[in-house]
Amino acid sequence: MALFSRRKKSVDQPDVEPQASVDTPVEHAGTPEAPAESVPAVGISVQAFRGVGAEAGPEMALPSEEEGAATDAPVAARPRSGASTDLPAEPAAQPVPRLPLAPAAPPEQTHTVDGLVDNVLLRVALAELEEGAGNDQLLGVMRQSLQGHLYLRVHGDAREQISEGKPLSVGVIRDGDRSFMLAYSSGAALQASVQGAEDAAATSAIAQPATSVYQQVITGGFTGIILDSSSAPHRAVFPVELLQKALDQADAEMAVKTLLAAPRDEQTPVRVAEALAKKRSWVAINDGSGGQPVGIAEARTTDGRRFLQIFSHPLEVVALGRKDQPMPFEPEQLAKVLSDHDEIAGVLVDIAGPSIAIEREDLSAVLVLAVDLGDD
Incomplete structure (x- = not known):
């Protein structure tokens, strides 16, 4: 896990402070990033997984x-x-x-904001989404999200919250009883969410493995997760049931996918x-x-x-x-x-x-x- 703490109002040149890898609890009562009316509709359901990953049959x-x-x-x-x-x-x-x-070779490590390394495979998959994207396209985003990291936007100093053993106050969108954790594929997507926000100067970011973030959504009682919330139409909304299904069929360490995506x-x-x-x-x-x-x-x-x-x-x-x-x-x-x-x-x-x-x-x-x- 890498930690990036911003002391300036702009995220153009964030201070980069890597931290040791730890499992971090997430506070469900995070700071809302946007009013309820901005919550996008959930365009994909667990039914999209119908027939995927059947039980092992006879030897073929x-x-x-x-x-x-x-x-x-x-x-x-x-x-x-x-x-x-x-x-x-x-x-x-x-x-x-x-x-x-995607190409056979892994992508080069790049960043759209200095100091924040993009999850290139996920960023590119999201960039291919258009308005009204169907289940097939969204499953493609899910596929590419299962390796690499996601950025979480944290209200306050994430490093300080971790050192004090506090749960992270992550960015959340609420709509009545529904709550969606916010996560980002790249520095540019994170920057877009901070632009114009009143609490921008008090915002930090933390990078965690995507599967770890998904597990936190599941155990934290969230309705789902929104990837790159401020980048419509290049954003995706995944309900918690879909995340659970994807993780049930995945290697917890994503060992193969991680090796294939790395140099x-x-x-x-x-x-x-x-x-x-x-x-x-x-x-x-x-x-x-x-x-x-x-x-x-x-x-x-x-x-x-x-x-x-x-x-x-x-x-x-x-x-x-x-x-x-x-x-x-x-x-x-x-x-x-x-x-x-x-x-x-x-x-x-x-x-x-x-x-x-x-x-x-x-x-x-x-x-x-x-x-x-x-x-x-």
């Missing part, structure tokens, strides 16, 4: 080489800069996926493989339409090598806009599939981006699980 087999790929869209949905493999682009005739996609080096594939060996992932199962065999989705490179598609969260499957259904996959199941299919060259993780292709030689942390199963 990969189709044989003769049967062909297990999905009708086995390659990236559009060209991606910095891709880790030579996957070709999907033909232009294919429909554009409904949710915002990479030659050891990144190994680290991602180690995370896959410890955490449940997801696979995409097709519905058998068009005469295809029911099986796990895979991708093929231009030279014919086969990569199993793996996903860190069911929303990563939904993001592709295909008819595939996400199914939870334990590390031991992944190990068995790879062990039983020597022709599989590796795995392709979170193809909607940021993504990474991991060769079999870097998957030893997963493959050893199949050896252990055999010993049992």
